[in-house]
Amino acid sequence: MTADVTLKKPNWFSRIANPGQFLAWSKGFVAPLAILTATLFAVGLYLAFFASPPDYQMGETVRIMYIHVPNAWLSQFVYGVMAVASIGTLVWRHPLADVAAKSAAPLGAVFTGLALFSGSLWGRPTWGTFWEWDGRMTSTLILFLIYLGIIALWRAFEDQGRAGRVIAVFTLVGALDIPVVKFSVDWWNTLHQPASVLSMSGEHVAPAILIPLLVMTLAFTLLFITLHIVRMRTEIFRRRAESLERQAAANLMA
Amino acid sequence: MDLGPHAVFIIWAYVGVAIGVLGLIAFTNFDARRTLKRLDNLDARGIRRRSDNAS
Numbered sequence: 191m192t193a194d195v196t197l198k199k200p201n202w203f204s205r206i207a208n209p210g211q212f213l214a215w216s217k218g219f220v221a222p223l224a225i226l227t228a229t230l231f232a233v234g235l236y237l238a239f240f241a242s243p244p245d246y247q248m249g250e251t252v253r254i255m256y257i258h259v260p261n262a263w264l265s266q267f268v269y270g271v272m273a274v275a276s277i278g279t280l281v282w283r284h285p286l287a288d289v290a291a292k293s294a295a296p297l298g299a300v301f302t303g304l305a306l307f308s309g310s311l312w313g314r315p316t317w318g319t320f321w322e323w324d325g326r327m328t329s330t331l332i333l334f335l336i337y338l339g340i341i342a343l344w345r346a347f348e349d350q351g352r353a354g355r356v357i358a359v360f361t362l363v364g365a366l367d368i369p370v371v372k373f374s375v376d377w378w379n380t381l382h383q384p385a386s387v388l389s390m391s392g393e394h395v396a397p398a399i400l401i402p403l404l405v406m407t408l409a410f411t412l413l414f415i416t417l418h419i420v421r422m423r424t425e426i427f428r429r430r431a432e433s434l435e436r437q438a439a440a441n442l443m444a
Numbered sequence: 445m446d447l448g449p450h451a452v453f454i455i456w457a458y459v460g461v462a463i464g465v466l467g468l469i470a471f472t473n474f475d476a477r478r479t480l481k482r483l484d485n486l487d488a489r490g491i492r493r494r495s496d497n498a499s
């Protein structure tokens with residue numbers, strides 16, 4: 191009997207997602223992405239303050255939307271990235287998947303915190319209150335607490351490989367909050383307005399307000415992608431440094 | 445430009461988000477530099493990966 195051993199050639203995705211390969215190809219992306227992000231922020235802020243009209247109901251406070259909506263979008267998008275990375279960790283045990291999940295968590299926490307902060311400041315003049323325990327706000331606060339829990343868990347484990355698998359399960363359980371955040375405005379009576387940008391109801395935002403909103407959303411999304419790449423590179427280097435320090439300590443003991 | 449009677453809420457929202465975003469960028473940059481310095485220090489002590497020694 192002969193053993194038929196055929197080595198499977200790694201596919202395109204596996205090659206670019208290998209940590210060493212990732213460090214090589216991602217290096218050239220950081221500066222162009224940072225420049226594009228800064229340019230989009232400059233254009234977006236100009237449009238938000240000088241080329242968009244006040245809203246017929248909310249007046250000038252509509253300008254808070256240009257920073258609130260992108261942060262609210264990222265609070266859910268970043269969690270989506272972490273959930274996909276968690277599947278990569280659990281199903282394929284991909285070495286870059288838990289690096290991606292770990293690197294995204296603090297970014298998601300900050301964007302969620304900023305969404306809550308800017309929403310609260312928008313709520314006071316619009317609804318007459320900084321905070322209301324309604325579905326959208328409460329589920330977003332829970333999302334923020336989930337992010338903080340994930341960051342705390344990463345810090346609690348010394349073995350980052352084991353941490354990756356445990357936190358991946360926790361992340362996927364926490365993902366149940368995302369549809370609650372998204373559909374809370376449809377499921378329950380709430381002060382928060384329903385979706386109007388991606389809405390099937392036929393109500394549309396005026397282009398003079400929609401364009402600055404889309405530019406700012408793209409700027410914030412590119413900011414996340416840029417920071418995520420930098421943080422992933424840093425995490426790979428940190429793991430290398432920790433591995434080398436352990437190796438040096440073991441050599442010293444021998 | 446006139447931001448109306450609720451200008452203080454608009455300004456604080458933008459200032460708060462700017463502090464959050466700039467803080468995030470600064471910390472990410474600081475962490476990246478600190479980690480690379482840590483690797484450089486190890487390298488200076490002759491502690492490096494076998495694959496780095498080979499090249």
